[in-house]
Amino acid sequence: MEQSGNNLRINGARLWDSLMEMARIGATEKGGVRRLALTDLDRESRDLFRRWCEAAGCTVTHDAMGNMFSRRPGRNNSLPPIVTGSHLDSQPTGGKFDGAYGVLAGLEVVRALNDAGLETEAPIEVAVWTNEEGSRFAPAMVGSGVHAGIFTLEQAHAITDIDGKTMGEELDRIGYRGEGCGGRNFGAYFEAHIEQGPILEAEKLPIGIVTGAQAQRWYEINVTGQESHAGPTPMAVRKDALVGASALVLAVNRIGHDFQPGACATVGMIESSPNSRNVIPGKVFLTVDLRHPDDARLADMDRALRKAATEIAETYDLIAEVEQIWSFAATHFDPDCIAAVRAGAEAAGLPHMNIVSGAGHDAVYMAQVAPTAMIFVPCEDGISHNEIENAAPDDIAAGCQVLLHAMLERAGGH
Amino acid sequence: MEQSGNNLRINGARLWDSLMEMARIGATEKGGVRRLALTDLDRESRDLFRRWCEAAGCTVTHDAMGNMFSRRPGRNNSLPPIVTGSHLDSQPTGGKFDGAYGVLAGLEVVRALNDAGLETEAPIEVAVWTNEEGSRFAPAMVGSGVHAGIFTLEQAHAITDIDGKTMGEELDRIGYRGEGCGGRNFGAYFEAHIEQGPILEAEKLPIGIVTGAQAQRWYEINVTGQESHAGPTPMAVRKDALVGASALVLAVNRIGHDFQPGACATVGMIESSPNSRNVIPGKVFLTVDLRHPDDARLADMDRALRKAATEIAETYDLIAEVEQIWSFAATHFDPDCIAAVRAGAEAAGLPHMNIVSGAGHDAVYMAQVAPTAMIFVPCEDGISHNEIENAAPDDIAAGCQVLLHAMLERAGGH
Numbered sequence: 137m138e139q140s141g142n143n144l145r146i147n148g149a150r151l152w153d154s155l156m157e158m159a160r161i162g163a164t165e166k167g168g169v170r171r172l173a174l175t176d177l178d179r180e181s182r183d184l185f186r187r188w189c190e191a192a193g194c195t196v197t198h199d200a201m202g203n204m205f206s207r208r209p210g211r212n213n214s215l216p217p218i219v220t221g222s223h224l225d226s227q228p229t230g231g232k233f234d235g236a237y238g239v240l241a242g243l244e245v246v247r248a249l250n251d252a253g254l255e256t257e258a259p260i261e262v263a264v265w266t267n268e269e270g271s272r273f274a275p276a277m278v279g280s281g282v283h284a285g286i287f288t289l290e291q292a293h294a295i296t297d298i299d300g301k302t303m304g305e306e307l308d309r310i311g312y313r314g315e316g317c318g319g320r321n322f323g324a325y326f327e328a329h330i331e332q333g334p335i336l337e338a339e340k341l342p343i344g345i346v347t348g349a350q351a352q353r354w355y356e357i358n359v360t361g362q363e364s365h366a367g368p369t370p371m372a373v374r375k376d377a378l379v380g381a382s383a384l385v386l387a388v389n390r391i392g393h394d395f396q397p398g399a400c401a402t403v404g405m406i407e408s409s410p411n412s413r414n415v416i417p418g419k420v421f422l423t424v425d426l427r428h429p430d431d432a433r434l435a436d437m438d439r440a441l442r443k444a445a446t447e448i449a450e451t452y453d454l455i456a457e458v459e460q461i462w463s464f465a466a467t468h469f470d471p472d473c474i475a476a477v478r479a480g481a482e483a484a485g486l487p488h489m490n491i492v493s494g495a496g497h498d499a500v501y502m503a504q505v506a507p508t509a510m511i512f513v514p515c516e517d518g519i520s521h522n523e524i525e526n527a528a529p530d531d532i533a534a535g536c537q538v539l540l541h542a543m544l545e546r547a548g549g550h
Numbered sequence: 551m552e553q554s555g556n557n558l559r560i561n562g563a564r565l566w567d568s569l570m571e572m573a574r575i576g577a578t579e580k581g582g583v584r585r586l587a588l589t590d591l592d593r594e595s596r597d598l599f600r601r602w603c604e605a606a607g608c609t610v611t612h613d614a615m616g617n618m619f620s621r622r623p624g625r626n627n628s629l630p631p632i633v634t635g636s637h638l639d640s641q642p643t644g645g646k647f648d649g650a651y652g653v654l655a656g657l658e659v660v661r662a663l664n665d666a667g668l669e670t671e672a673p674i675e676v677a678v679w680t681n682e683e684g685s686r687f688a689p690a691m692v693g694s695g696v697h698a699g700i701f702t703l704e705q706a707h708a709i710t711d712i713d714g715k716t717m718g719e720e721l722d723r724i725g726y727r728g729e730g731c732g733g734r735n736f737g738a739y740f741e742a743h744i745e746q747g748p749i750l751e752a753e754k755l756p757i758g759i760v761t762g763a764q765a766q767r768w769y770e771i772n773v774t775g776q777e778s779h780a781g782p783t784p785m786a787v788r789k790d791a792l793v794g795a796s797a798l799v800l801a802v803n804r805i806g807h808d809f810q811p812g813a814c815a816t817v818g819m820i821e822s823s824p825n826s827r828n829v830i831p832g833k834v835f836l837t838v839d840l841r842h843p844d845d846a847r848l849a850d851m852d853r854a855l856r857k858a859a860t861e862i863a864e865t866y867d868l869i870a871e872v873e874q875i876w877s878f879a880a881t882h883f884d885p886d887c888i889a890a891v892r893a894g895a896e897a898a899g900l901p902h903m904n905i906v907s908g909a910g911h912d913a914v915y916m917a918q919v920a921p922t923a924m925i926f927v928p929c930e931d932g933i934s935h936n937e938i939e940n941a942a943p944d945d946i947a948a949g950c951q952v953l954l955h956a957m958l959e960r961a962g963g964h
Contacts, residue, residue, distance in 0.1 A: 333782025367908030368747025
């Protein structure tokens with residue numbers, strides 16, 4: 137006897153138990169996880185996922201990047217699959233939820249559909265993307281990136297870790313190099329993830345409907361003044377590079393506030409020279425990270441940064457050289473997929489808000505090749521990439537419930 | 551036949567030649583000098599000075615710190631001597647004028663008096679103070695410091711260089727450890743020095759009448775916020791330690807400008823943590839150097855600094871811990887000695903201004919035990935402690951001429 141999709145409930149306790157069991161692979165003393173991409177621990181986590189999926193009646197394959205796809209057939213298997221997933225690799229001192237949540241939420245959707253004996257029209261797949269973190273092999277999101285055509289397979293296989301081992305070799309070694317990568321048609325892609333920021337917790341909302349990911353630009357700025365003795369050099373004749381750099385830090389921060397909602401502006405690094413107590417700094421190097429959900433607004437932030445640098449250089453009689461070293465356009469998720477996530481939250485009676493991802497995720501690359509959306513759930517104090525990363529079981533369950541609804545809506549047949 | 555003191559001229563060319571000859575000892579390729587305290591090169595420079603002084607009819611002695619005194623007798627040798635001097639040691643990449651000028655200007659005064667056949671009432675001495683720079687043996691101004699009772703002889707002899715050699719051993723090795731140190735009565739102490747700052751050059755004045763040395767306080771400030779991801783962390787909830795630290799750098803700079811004339815305020819060091827491009831800085835360490843000729847005004851600057859730190863911590867939701875780690879009261883030179891320097895500049899028709907020393911000099915310690923004043927001459931671009939340190943022959947001569955007048959006025963008998 138079939139349940140209707142709208143009444144279907146995921147099993148929050150089972151999902152939580154699976155998360156905790158997965159977290160034993162590479163568990164750290166502080167309660168986190170160290171499970172670097174393509175290590176033996178990564179293989180162990182993949183093997184566990186495979187066993188669970190096969191026990192749930194799925195067929196598990198992997199491609200030439202080691203990306204895994206666990207397939208639950210639909211009524212019409214010629215339809216493109218509705219896919220969800222995330223990653224099982226972690227930061228060197230990572231948490232239990234980043235990545236693993238999205239993978240195991242997908243598995244729980246399959247299990248819940250099995251419990252209900254519900255067949256979808258289109259097949260459903262749960263994906264595990266290789267090397268999302270970029271900690272062992274830089275850059276990040278390589279498996280999904282190759283799948284989406286951002287990187288070639290050859291490029292990706294040649295990436296080396298710190299010991300000179302390539303991704304290709306390590307895929308062979310752990311037995312997860314398959315054939316081909318990408319070129320597949322997905323009906324939709326959904327990814328559940330902890331927010332890795334404090335917004336949902338602050339708003340006391342269990343669900344973030346992720347409408348896209350921020351555009352981003354990185355800069356390096358060199359401020360040059362004149363090094364001189366802090367004692368005999370009068371204030372009026374100084375060319376203090378650190379004073380100018382500090383004005384720039386405040387200007388960057390102001391730009392972040394001026395371009396709300398959505399803007400982030402950060403000076404993460406600063407290096408002053410000669411960095412001596414009684415010498416006026418002659419040179420300062422700093423980095424700027426500007427982000428905004430809207431490309432045009434980010435371009436305005438760029439102009440504001442350059443204007444501030446010019447004005448500050450004039451004010452303090454310095455040279456300020458601004459160089460943009462990297463950029464990334466805004467990602468806009470698919471309106472229908474976003475609507476499916478929202479409908480899922482509403483069907484489940486879960487309070488929600490729209491949110492833009494500040495960090496990169498496999499979904500950002502998937503959005504290049506498939507209708508995509510994401511679901512965020514709160515994490516404690518907004519902390520992630522940290523062994524103390526934590527999330528509430530109710531929120532973890534809520535996100536999975538929304539994922540189930542969204543996937544069902546797109547897969548059809550209930 | 552005696553010349554009157556007021557018509558007496560020093561020989562600028564002879565002084566310049568002596569400076570250039572002394573600068574050959576430890577000469578560097580870039581035109582500077584490397585002559586670290588109590589090295590063989592230091593001994594060579596001392597020996598040359600001794601030979602020149604003995605040729606000028608002086609008696610040269612040295613004390614237990616290696617401080618040298620070249621004495622030209624007066625008519626009444628029971629009177630305390632009128633002393634001038636400076637140091638012959640240099641920074642590792644120092645210049646030709648810092649220190650050596652004050653010593654050789656003293657020698658030129660003696661030579662000029664000899665040329666004129668002029669006998670002073672009180673004896674005249676030219677001093678060479680040991681380890682003024684503090685580059686090989688920290689702290690700075692050790693020879694004059696022991697002489698003035700700031701350090702004990704035992705403390706000073708025990709100071710080690712980077713190889714573990716003590717000042718005591720090295721004084722023995724170069725043959726410049728004598729008996730006793732300090733406890734002598736000086737009628738006055740004058741020191742000629744390059745300014746090591748840009749004021750006189752900017753004002754196009756050859757003579758600075760140094761009325762004292764700045765009071766000084768050093769601080770360490772730790773700013774603590776919360777480290778978090780630069781992407782998903784909204785501006786409104788950030789606790790960016792670098793933003794607070796930057797506001798502090800600007801506040802320190804503003805304090806320097808607010809307490810003019812005379813104030814200097816510098817952040818020389820800054821260290822941000824974790825110093826990663828896409829992480830909001832959680833901790834910043836910075837150092838503050840505040841100086842003012844007036845102790846009470848410096849105390850006001852201290853209060854302004856602490857107030858700024860408190861306000862900035864509140865504004866940006868940070869903790870700012872301010873610790874004063876060192877202080878030094880203002881030095882006020884002797885009014886009569888200052889007047890003697892001014893009278894000398896006027897007698898020589900040399901434009902002048904009052905100036906306060908921003909840096910430390912042996913005269914600062916001498917002022918603790920003897921009526922003291924200093925004479926500054928301009929240096930090129932205000933640059934010192936640098937191999938490109940330079941000064942104009944006319945200015946070098948002018949300062950020596952003023953020194954001659956001032957010493958004659960105090961020594962009497964002309």
